[in-house]
Amino acid sequence: MHFDDAHWARYHKAKKLAWDPQAIDLDQDHRDWAALNEEERDATIRACALFLGGEEAVASDLAPLLVALRRREGQDAACAFLASQIWEETKHAEFFRRWLAEIAGDVDLDAYTGPSHTELFDRVLPDRLDTVLTDASDEALVRAVTTYHLFVEGTLAETGYHGFYEIFERRGILPGLVEGIRLVQRDEARHVAFGIDMLREAFEQDGDLRDVLEVEAEMLFPLVVGVLGDYFAPYGGEQDPFGLTATELLMFASAQFGKRQAALERTAA
Ligand SMILES: [Fe+2]
Ligand SMILES: [Fe+2]
Numbered sequence: 001m002h003f004d005d006a007h008w009a010r011y012h013k014a015k016k017l018a019w020d021p022q023a024i025d026l027d028q029d030h031r032d033w034a035a036l037n038e039e040e041r042d043a044t045i046r047a048c049a050l051f052l053g054g055e056e057a058v059a060s061d062l063a064p065l066l067v068a069l070r071r072r073e074g075q076d077a078a079c080a081f082l083a084s085q086i087w088e089e090t091k092h093a094e095f096f097r098r099w100l101a102e103i104a105g106d107v108d109l110d111a112y113t114g115p116s117h118t119e120l121f122d123r124v125l126p127d128r129l130d131t132v133l134t135d136a137s138d139e140a141l142v143r144a145v146t147t148y149h150l151f152v153e154g155t156l157a158e159t160g161y162h163g164f165y166e167i168f169e170r171r172g173i174l175p176g177l178v179e180g181i182r183l184v185q186r187d188e189a190r191h192v193a194f195g196i197d198m199l200r201e202a203f204e205q206d207g208d209l210r211d212v213l214e215v216e217a218e219m220l221f222p223l224v225v226g227v228l229g230d231y232f233a234p235y236g237g238e239q240d241p242f243g244l245t246a247t248e249l250l251m252f253a254s255a256q257f258g259k260r261q262a263a264l265e266r267t268a269a
Helices: 002-016 027-035 038-061 063-070 076-104 115-134 138-171 175-205 209-235 246-266
Strands: none
Touching (some): 002 076, 027 076, 027 175, 038 063, 038 076, 138 209, 175 209, 175 246
8 A cells, every 4th residue: 555655645745736837927038038049049949849749748648547547446546646647737738838829929839849759749658558548458557657757757858857957047047937847847756756656566566567668668768869859950969059968968868767767676675
């Protein structure tokens, strides 16, 4: 029952820490936006567009996991938590949509995503999540949680937040965007911790499932690197208009994935 307790605790925390994307003050963001040059604006829109696409995908792809767990015994706590997570992902998408609409104006968001982003969010993620509706195996569950919680949230999104802080928080600009990112990240910490617990529980019951994660990780890590590449590609691949380098973000992503692996290892004993 120790996993149940943790799921309920996160569910209660989600209620206490609820926030409203509409309530964030964007007045200073308007003024800061006016002072950015064209290339800086392009990179800011691109980063937000990649995030918005990701948040919309995770918001719409998570329900199958809740349904799959509902069909299993004793997953009330996990299902309650997932209900809170689906609501939060919907709000995250709302935040990025609002920020882009009010600050950047009318932009064609499809023009800002890239091939790896499309592969991950339009093909791999929905495939892994939809599969648990028709495949009740533990292997399918581990693949879904590995893709969603460990890689998309625990590795890719975390790397994205780091990039936002490096660019905007360091410069002291776009405080509304930075505040929203911080609130999104606070929610995501619960989501990732839930995913790690789901995997721990699966591995406690069947250690061979670790191999399923390993195989999945070999496919997913290059894809995460590819999504980061989608962001840098229009600026020559190495450095964005703010001076942030692809190498730095790549190193952060590797370290982040290493932390997630270490968290899983700690429970294996
Ligand atoms: Fe999210
Ligand atoms: Fe999330």
